[in-house]
Amino acid sequence: MADIAVTENIAVTSRARALKRFQASDSIFRWLTGGASFLIMAIFLGILLTLIGGSWLALGKFGWQFLTNSSWNAVTENFGAFPAIYGTLVTSIIAMVLAVPIGIGIAIFLTEICPRSLKRPIGIAIELLAGIPSIIYGIWGLFVFAPYFQTHAQPWIIDLFGNVPIMKDLFAGPPYGFGMFTAGLILAIMVLPFIASVTRDVFETAPAMLKEAAYGTGCTTWEVMWRIVLPFTQAGVVGGCMLALGRALGETMAVTFVIGNSHRIDPSLFAPATTISATIANEFAEAPDDMYKSALIACGLVLMGLTFTVLAAAQLMLRGFERRAGGKA
């Protein structure tokens, strides 16, 4: 930092030199950060171009029908991404519905309820879930969870909703053990730590003063969290959920082993299905001809588009938050 020189002359020139140095380092820094952003954009565009190039063949043949076609036949070369899109959306929704409340619940627990001595171990334990390789989730799901689910939980659930009008179809069918629900559940466990750790970090930045003021007016712990801390940190929490959703949409290994891999659409959540990532992972390595490969890459492009739509919707939601909170629209 600029130091105060002894004589006025030296002070003036060294100050001028220091200012010039700072200007230079400031613009270099600004260019560096801008350059990084540019690189990110370039990578994104590069991937997009690679995807478009690779899917040209398939999209040229099928056009928009690719999105609504339910057939997936390598022999007649009739490919449609609809079952994969359906599976991707449903499993991700299940994952988020389960993971968001539990993740936020864990964050609340860690910041408010947890006794100080247990805070670090439990916090680390939750983060451990993030460190487990996704293939282990898949193997665990296939060999440990799915059989248990099939023999103990699924029949019970199917019977429970046996006669309830809508739920009966949602939870119908022979208990395979795997299917969309199992995949969604395992995805939920996978993305849980993302939501929990980011939300916890974000909660800890909430100024103690705000919380104390709320307690001071007689709020219960829950009310402080729900009405003060969460609204204050909502942008950060949504950011954590975005990370989680991104992971859920694109996750391959964990889902591939337990989703049942069937290009069919079934109203039951217990039915086997497929997701875009699982389809690509399962079939790309063996796809022998160009049209098949192109169809798979087209699925990748569709996933990009899907993510785009979901994120745009989230952005709008965030804007709504900001506007209501009085921020810049």
Added chain:
Amino acid sequence: MKPIARLIAAAAVAGFAITSASAADLTGAGATFPYPIYAKWAEAYKAKTGIGLNYQAIGSGGGIAQIKAKTVDFGASDKPLSPGELAAAGLTQFPTVIGGVVPVLNVPGIKAGELVLDGATLAQISLGNVKYWDDGSIKKLNPGVNLPHLSIVGVHRSDGSGTNFIFTNYLSKKSPEWASKVGAATSVEWPSGVGAKGNEGIAGVVAQTSGALGYVEYAYAKQKQLAYVRMINHDGVAVSPTAEAFQAASAKTDWAHSASFYVVLTDQVGHDAWPIAGATFILVYKQPGDAAKTKEVLKFFDWAYANGDGLAKSLDYVPLPDSTIAAIKKSWRDNISAAAIP
């Protein structure tokens, strides 16, 4: 932190120079089915000659793509390329080992090898037309067996694989309905049943599901001692899946006259032949850019044909009969440029 960072950086730079992978290493990519035996052969070959082989099982499609892109020295595929495809790419192919597909089941009271099926019935089951184990068509083939009234749960490979190709190829040969409705490929649109990933996936699902009927690679069925099904072969004999049965599948095949070894060993003639067998293939360039490398590749397989039978059998792969090997060597001389032949 700073001095530590510097130390780490220095170690890293020094570390990057280490490699015990010599430049003479051969690279190959493709089919997952022969991965264990190629790895075993590579280990023995390296011990003998010092030349290493880096083979990665990225799938037959991957193998074909990589040899076409010239990022590897040879490609490997469970499904043979047609003569047209080979000519278009300037490649030639030859088989290395034989394997095959074994149907496995999980029906209470039925032990390994007790049930007998034939191709047509298997196709009807896979199409979803035969729904119960005590169906008339199954009963006819198994007069003495006590078949329960249980739903058949068909389990198939969800990932693309050579195993799928061999299985669907067989079903297409035995059932015109299957051939027209579904066809044969490494990945098809299964009309019914549940998909599982890999051999373990199928084995796992079959083990958990009462009434399941799936199919796995022969080596897997043998090593895991799964409850297999006997099949009625082309000659009308019910055979068990054994190494001899697999070899018998290739014994009468006229390899020498098939263009570019474009034969799928399903439903082959032979009293003891197992009907759902197949070979796995290597792809190299006819006019390789790096003739020396291709020569090393061929030398490797030459060595494997001569010395690798014992290793192959120990891993439950079926070595090719001598007549086939002679045909292969001839095809090398006929198709590949002289500089690349050992």
Added chain:
Amino acid sequence: MNRALYVRRRLVNRMFLALSIAAAGVGMVALGLILGALIVNGVQGLSPDLFTMNTPAPGSRGGLANAIVGSLELNGIAVLIGTPIGILGGTYLAEYGRHTWIAFFVRFANDILLSAPSILIGLFIYELVVAQDVIEELHGFSAIAGAMALAVIVIPVVVRTTENMLLLVPNTLREAAASIGAPRAISIRAVTWRAARAGIVTGVLLALARISGETAPLMFTAFGNPNMSTNLFQPISALPKVIYDFFNSALDDWHRIAWAGALIITATVLTLSVFARLLEGRRS
């Protein structure tokens, strides 16, 4: 005082707090089950061979030495490349471009990259680096291609968390720095980054945890290698790929080694996590 309201508020409070405890419980149970399976199966494969011998052929003795070294190299380079780009990018989004359109698009692109299936990222690097003929040394499978693919996975995670954390640093800190005449660059480095450091470290750790288990992007870039190699321009082995290959096989030996490998990855990520948290704890 309205007693009913008071009672209801307390009840609601108790209920939600109980639910939070239950949530933590669910997390711990899931963790316990998975880790339990991992430890029970992985411990059986642990042996000195694991760290001294290379990946074996079927039926032979072997270990994971080349895969461990390969993963260290790939993950290390990926984090080395990805973290600065990620932090700088996140800084741009939070500090310089907070409400500009450029930042909006970059943020969007970043979020989409975040959920791109890793196999597609692998294919992108394959086209860009492996399959190209322009730069001869880079043609073909190589460690550097694998590291680049992993870096592309690291960057969006770090950008997201960095931006989030920087946005949460109160403006009062920035204003204070400005008021003593600190130039922007220094104010960001010395004040804002330092305030958000814990969160940024979390982001880097999350990214590292993610790439530690990724197989698909390495299939067409790093390729794999049965021998020990650290050469940047040659194919290199990697733990997740070996685990995937070994699990897909029928051999019990390979399965045992695969479980041990999975245990190693998880244990490493955990240790790093703990280490980083301890370091943070000591400093603040």
